[in-house]
Each structure stands twice: as structure tokens, then as C-alpha cells.
Amino acid sequence: MNQQTSTGPGTSSVVIEPELKYYRVRTEIETILSGLEEGDAVPSERELAARFTVARETVRQALRDLLVEGRIERRGRGTVVASPKLVQPLSIRSYTEGALSAGRVPSRKVVTFERMSADDGLATELGIEVGDSVVHLERVLFADGEKIGLESTFLPDSRFGEMLDAFDATTSLYAAIRSIGVVFASATERIETVLASPREATLVESTTSMPMLLLHRTSVDPDGVPIERVRSLYRGDRIAFLTTLRE
Missing domain, CATH: 1.10.10.10 (Winged helix-like DNA-binding domain superfamily/Winged helix DNA-binding domain)
Incomplete structure (x- = not known):
């Protein structure tokens, strides 16, 4: 030309x-x-x-x-x-529920399961005091045995500590939370494109040059009390998100 x-x-x-x-x-x-x-x-x-x-x-x-x-x-x-991307709906559902609805087999590998003190930002998002104990759960997410993401969840220890002490971290966290009567009413979620750190890229078997989808979510119950703060990092080459918009 x-x-x-x-x-x-x-x-x-x-x-x-x-x-x-x-x-x-x-x-x-x-x-x-x-x-x-x-x-x-x-x-x-x-x-x-x-x-x-x-x-x-x-x-x-x-x-x-x-x-x-x-x-x-x-x-x-x-x-x-490559196999088709996993298409996840943007809704108040767990990764497990989303993957199953897409006909994929979800699984997880625990990276971190610890208690830590809340800093200013985390305390504000979870509606607790600075220095209060928070449970941090970090897991690699799989679909049909393929690594597709890395999820870090933070929950108030005072509310969920007893449940988490008996929790199998390779299973659905949302199912465990609902089993003690906590209802997810709404969530605020922000999505952006980022590059993974060397540690994150290694954990999800990607590279630091591969675009990632980063989701920040804060969920609350019907009384507006925060349930969780979640940071999910997904491989942009293996997952896409779907939502329905209505006027």
C-alpha cells in the first residue's frame, strides 16, 4: 500500500x-x-x-x-x-460460582493465611479501628487446572475469626461466610489495567509485561456493615468480564 x-x-x-x-x-x-x-x-x-x-x-x-x-x-x-477465556459476570458472586456457571472447574492454592493489624486504609474500608486484627487470605485461582488469577481477601477478625479458624482455605469463602448467616447486599468494585510485580507474575505463571486486570472490591451486608475488602489480579489473556447495563 x-x-x-x-x-x-x-x-x-x-x-x-x-x-x-x-x-x-x-x-x-x-x-x-x-x-x-x-x-x-x-x-x-x-x-x-x-x-x-x-x-x-x-x-x-x-x-x-x-x-x-x-x-x-x-x-x-x-x-x-489457547482455550477460550473464562468469562466472569460482574456480580456479587464468588469466583467459584462464576467459574461453575461458565462450565469450568474452579480450584485454589493457598499462598498466605495470616492475621495482621489494619492500617488506616484497611480500617476505613472495613469499618474497624486502626490496629484491629484482620484476617488476610491470599490464594492463586485456577480454572480447569490453569492458573488465571491471584486473590487477596481481608476480613475483620472480630466478625469472622472463629469461622476462619475452621475454614478450609481451598474451598469457597463466600459459601463459608453465608453459612454463618451473613448476607451480601451490595459491593463497590473498581477495575483497572496493570502490570504484575515479579512475585505476582511468578505465582500466576505469567510475565511482568503481560497486561493484568486488577479488581478492587468492598462488600457490605444489608445494614451497610463492610464484610470484606478484596484485591483480585487476573491474567488479561485468560479471563474477561461481562455485565448487563440497564437504564
């Missing part, structure tokens, strides 16, 4: 850039992927560069885009067609 220049009375020249070479290559790779099944091997960078007569860096950039979008994934030393 050649560059074109558009001019008009009283205007300066505008250069219409040619289609990026890597984007053309990406489109060609997408055509290849459409003919493959989940788990099938993707041709190597060397093969693709030779097929499209481009530099390997051009192929690498196209593959990087598809990796971020979750179309492909690294497996060992190779690249394969």
Missing part, C-alpha cells in the same frame, strides 16, 4: 500511513489459527517468517498481540492455540 497525501484549502498535508507490516502478518496468522483446534501447535517464528517473507521480529510482534489477547499461549518451548 502506498502512502497517500490529502490536501484541501486552508489545511496542511495529511499523510495516510501504510498498513503496518506486522498487522498484515497478524491477520495471516489469525487465518492459520482459524483452521486449528485448541491445543494445536502454532508454526514457529522461523516458519512464519519464511512463509510471509518478513523478519522474525515482525512475526514476534504479531504473536505477542495474539498472546496478550489470549488467542495463543506458551507451552514449554512452543506455542499452541
Whole structure:
């Protein structure tokens, strides 16, 4: 495609850039992927560069885009067609409930289960005093055996300590909270895009250059009393969120 220049009375020249070479290559790779099944091997960078007569860096950039979008994934030393992203509804439900509703098998691995003192920010969000005891539960989240996120939950020890002392941290926390009669009435949630720290990337088997979806949630009961403060970090290549908007 050649560059074109558009001019008009009283205007300066505008250069219409040619289609990026890597984007053309990406489109060609997408055509290849459409003919493959989940788990099938993707041709190597060397093969693709030779097929499209481009530099390997051009192929690498196209593959990087598809990796971020979750179309492909690294497996060992190779690249394969990825499974579909887990689509989670934005609602007052646990990760377990959301994954099950999507037909996936949820599981968790405990990283941290401790008591700590609330700082100013945590005390405000949980409606407690600075220095009060808080239970911190950090877990890696899995879907069908694949690591997709890292969740940190903070709960007032005075309200949930006894329940948590007997809690199996590999099971649903929301189910345990509801079992003692606590009702989730509403939640405030903020979503943003971030990059993982080296520790977080290692825990979810990702990289520090892979975009992550960060969710901050504070849930309250029908009386407006805070139940939890949650920080959930999800792999942007393995999960998406869905919500229904009504006027």
C-alpha cells in the first residue's frame, strides 16, 4: 500500500500511513489459527517468517498481540492455540460460582493465611479501628487446572475469626461466610489495567509485561456493615468480564 497525501484549502498535508507490516502478518496468522483446534501447535517464528517473507521480529510482534489477547499461549518451548477465556459476570458472586456457571472447574492454592493489624486504609474500608486484627487470605485461582488469577481477601477478625479458624482455605469463602448467616447486599468494585510485580507474575505463571486486570472490591451486608475488602489480579489473556447495563 502506498502512502497517500490529502490536501484541501486552508489545511496542511495529511499523510495516510501504510498498513503496518506486522498487522498484515497478524491477520495471516489469525487465518492459520482459524483452521486449528485448541491445543494445536502454532508454526514457529522461523516458519512464519519464511512463509510471509518478513523478519522474525515482525512475526514476534504479531504473536505477542495474539498472546496478550489470549488467542495463543506458551507451552514449554512452543506455542499452541489457547482455550477460550473464562468469562466472569460482574456480580456479587464468588469466583467459584462464576467459574461453575461458565462450565469450568474452579480450584485454589493457598499462598498466605495470616492475621495482621489494619492500617488506616484497611480500617476505613472495613469499618474497624486502626490496629484491629484482620484476617488476610491470599490464594492463586485456577480454572480447569490453569492458573488465571491471584486473590487477596481481608476480613475483620472480630466478625469472622472463629469461622476462619475452621475454614478450609481451598474451598469457597463466600459459601463459608453465608453459612454463618451473613448476607451480601451490595459491593463497590473498581477495575483497572496493570502490570504484575515479579512475585505476582511468578505465582500466576505469567510475565511482568503481560497486561493484568486488577479488581478492587468492598462488600457490605444489608445494614451497610463492610464484610470484606478484596484485591483480585487476573491474567488479561485468560479471563474477561461481562455485565448487563440497564437504564
